[in-house]
Amino acid sequence: MTQSALSLCSLDLTDPATFIENDVHEFWRAVRAERPVYWHEPTARNPGFWVVSRYADIQSLFHDAALSSTRGNVLDVVLRGDDSAGGSMLAVTDGPRHRQLRTLLFSAFTPRVLGEVVEKVRHRTAELISTMTGKDTFDFAAEVAEQIPMNTICDLLSIPHGDRADLLRWNKMALSSGHADSTELDAIGARNEIVLYFMELAQERRERPGDDVISMLATARLDDRPLTVEEIAVNCYSLIIGGDETSRVSAICAVLALIENPGQWHALRTGEVSLESAAEEIIRWSTPGIHLARTAVQDLELHGHTVRAGDIVTLWNISANNDETVFDQPRRFTLSRSPNKHLSFGHGPHYCLGAHLGRAELRALLHALVSDVGRMELRGTPRPIYSNFLTGYDSLPVHFEGR
Numbered sequence: 001m002t003q004s005a006l007s008l009c010s011l012d013l014t015d016p017a018t019f020i021e022n023d024v025h026e027f028w029r030a031v032r033a034e035r036p037v038y039w040h041e042p043t044a045r046n047p048g049f050w051v052v053s054r055y056a057d058i059q060s061l062f063h064d065a066a067l068s069s070t071r072g073n074v075l076d077v078v079l080r081g082d083d084s085a086g087g088s089m090l091a092v093t094d095g096p097r098h099r100q101l102r103t104l105l106f107s108a109f110t111p112r113v114l115g116e117v118v119e120k121v122r123h124r125t126a127e128l129i130s131t132m133t134g135k136d137t138f139d140f141a142a143e144v145a146e147q148i149p150m151n152t153i154c155d156l157l158s159i160p161h162g163d164r165a166d167l168l169r170w171n172k173m174a175l176s177s178g179h180a181d182s183t184e185l186d187a188i189g190a191r192n193e194i195v196l197y198f199m200e201l202a203q204e205r206r207e208r209p210g211d212d213v214i215s216m217l218a219t220a221r222l223d224d225r226p227l228t229v230e231e232i233a234v235n236c237y238s239l240i241i242g243g244d245e246t247s248r249v250s251a252i253c254a255v256l257a258l259i260e261n262p263g264q265w266h267a268l269r270t271g272e273v274s275l276e277s278a279a280e281e282i283i284r285w286s287t288p289g290i291h292l293a294r295t296a297v298q299d300l301e302l303h304g305h306t307v308r309a310g311d312i313v314t315l316w317n318i319s320a321n322n323d324e325t326v327f328d329q330p331r332r333f334t335l336s337r338s339p340n341k342h343l344s345f346g347h348g349p350h351y352c353l354g355a356h357l358g359r360a361e362l363r364a365l366l367h368a369l370v371s372d373v374g375r376m377e378l379r380g381t382p383r384p385i386y387s388n389f390l391t392g393y394d395s396l397p398v399h400f401e402g403r
Contacts, residue, residue, distance in 0.1 A: 153243030
């Protein structure tokens with residue numbers, strides 16, 4: 001291994017600052033080439049874990065029964081011990097219980113059921129872009145990107161409008177921060193606030209059910225028993241986190257990438273590339289959720305290494321989505337890229353339930369931009385997210401000039 005690769009492989013992947021202060025794509029390029037699987041040494045605060053970086057390995061391991069999600073699927077959680085929602089929340093449940101929960105929740109996320117929701121997304125997005133176009137300078141993250149996915153998932157759950165600002169604030173703290181001085185306790189506190197909020201709402205919907213996802217969960221029976229309010233709450237927490245973070249960050253990254261790549265913006269505006277193709281490239285390019293964590297439940301071999309039962313294994317989507325053996329010139333933003341089988345929504349049994357809705361939200365944004373905006377201009381420095389799970393920005397000052 002080269003000295004530069006040795007240096008890169010010494011980066012602390014548990015520290016959010018690592019992803020702000022270093023060229024992470026150069027890091028992953030070196031790792032894929034020279035250490036596709038390696039043991040991340042323990043730090044003063046955290047145990048060690050395995051790092052997997054190549055597309056083929058990660059795609060395969062998403063299906064491997066030797067790896068379990070039940071201890072947690074995010075580094076910050078699994079390094080501290082078992083996820084308290086393991087076996088109750090869909091994302092951290094495996095086996096028959098996972099299949100039961102997934103079947104139950106999937107009924108609320110089919111394209112047919114989501115038809116009315118997607119139509120609301122189109123109208124809301126078009127209105128927001130129309131309102132902002134022509135303003136001198138505005139923060140796209142706050143004024144547009146934060147408004148679309150959170151309101152969409154809240155519509156699905158029938159969250160009162162007066163509660164949505166608090167949920168957004170807690171959501172932005174749960175897995176990331178816009179500030180380097182935020183603490184682990186801030187994140188834990190935000191997660192607890194979300195769960196407590198949904199426990200209260202679950203009890204209300206159980207007593208007075210309506211036509212929404214929380215009411216569906218509150219009145220459902222699995223194994224001939226109702227879900228507890230705790231089980232309902234943690235699954236609503238998962239829907240809010242997943243439904244907001246990925247779409248919000250993708251939208252912010254989309255506008256920045258289009259500003260920085262005017263040729264691609266021109267191709268989109270003139271119809272040289274489809275909205276569907278453009279959305280897929282943006283999702284690959286941005287890869288908002290940069291890793292998933294698993295725990296080995298039995299020994300397995302990876303590139304000559306023996307992973308022992310009980311070891312933590314991390315699968316880095318940000319590396320897989322830039323693997324040169326799968327994507328030609330991966331750091332070239334190419335809206336017409338095809339094929340584009342990225343892993344941003346995962347793969348296998350835990351493939352993201354909200355993938356259809358996330359794609360629809362991004363297509364709605366691109367359609368609104370093409371319809372109303374002639375030129376986009378960056379009017380300041382984007383503020384990066386501090387996280388070892390999410391990558392992107394939480395502030396993007398811009399100017400949109402009308403067509």
